[in-house]
Amino acid sequence: MSNTHSPDADNLMAELTAIRQSIDNIDAAVVHMLAERFKFTQQVGRLKAAAGMPPSDPERERVQIGRLRDIAEESRLDPEFAEKFLNFLVAEVIHHHEQIASTGSIEAQG
């Protein structure tokens, strides 16, 4: 027992637990912000579908990637990761826009 619960091991676990609580707080905040982000991108999707614009916009994505890479560098985050992250979000958004566009076209047929 004293071997598996040494003061060192207890300190380590206390330190890990404290850091993980901070990580969990950040994750909760980020998930709430992403929920807002998808509300905005769904508004974009509806506007684009109503105007017959394509779901994807390569020029907008190019600008977003450059901007997020700059912000990542400023905050000492790997710019490659920031770009991967945006691509991850954009893939989800385009998936939503395609759903909106296809629902729209079914309604147009009805």
Added chain:
Amino acid sequence: MSNTHSPDADNLMAELTAIRQSIDNIDAAVVHMLAERFKFTQQVGRLKAAAGMPPSDPERERVQIGRLRDIAEESRLDPEFAEKFLNFLVAEVIHHHEQIASTGSIEAQG
């Protein structure tokens, strides 16, 4: 000219631009929070490497996924997306932890 710059098209572009500014603000905030998150996970990685703990922790990940799915539902975000998002972050974190662990072992040999 009047056809490509109709009042409707102008309104649409103004609305799109306003929404995109909100999306850009959210993205900047999220990138800054993820920069903090990786500072914390790198601290976790160093603690784990020093204690000889494995980079990956399936039980911790299981708890995180359940918690983030609940938060996603509360904020009307797709829980599937929240889970994919956490997996995306964890993959990056494990990659960092492996780098820390291998750097540690090189130093231990030196």
